[in-house]
Amino acid sequence: MVESNTPELDAVFHALGDATRRQMLRDLAQTARTVGELAAPFAISLAAASKHVKALENAGLIRREVRGRTHICRLNPGPLASANQWLRYYEAFWTVRLDVLDGLLQAERPPLASSVTPLTSGDTP
Template sequence: MVELESAQLNVIFHALGDVTRRGMLSELSGGEKTVGQLAEPFDMSLAAASKHIKVLEKAGLIRREVRWRTRVCHLNPGPLASAHAWLREYERFWTGRLDALEQLLREEDAHNPASREGDDP
């Protein structure tokens, strides 16, 4: 199960590793868009946009449907939750480290009265 999750996270982070794809996801957070609408802000061809969209689809971050001759894309936020959960572990790590640093600095200030605000050196 862990290997499957790891493989899926690799695909998600690969998709998120490109500024154009992150921009496309941002555009989709406002609602569905056609492939042409997704390509427009990036001044790219439909073929280039389609390649980015395929990477996002492979990661499960978007889904595409065909309406007549138009392809419409929708955001699928579920996989972002997996990535966020993974990142949250590192948030806890850094929060703990910063809390320890803050405590150390407070202790240092308590033992060194000259470093207190308003005191003359």
């Protein structure tokens, strides 16, 4: 199990907690992009986009390369693996619990009576 009380994992979930940053990661999964290219699909300033990029960078989810005045961002998927491992633990936890609940519910369900015939519209109860 991944240690759940780490600053790195906190930073990853913080970064993933914003829809703009999640979309930026999706875009970076396709190809490297500049900060301006990452900002383009959104109605945000370049300064706001830079703050999002900084949050992704602090989480280790992206790497930024500076070429003169151009900042090129690339996806670094490694920290996503830690978050995925943490989530998979709870997926297994809840799958087991839900399977137990399903078994209990199935055990309480009355058996279907095969000898009972359904009423037709002309029958009286």
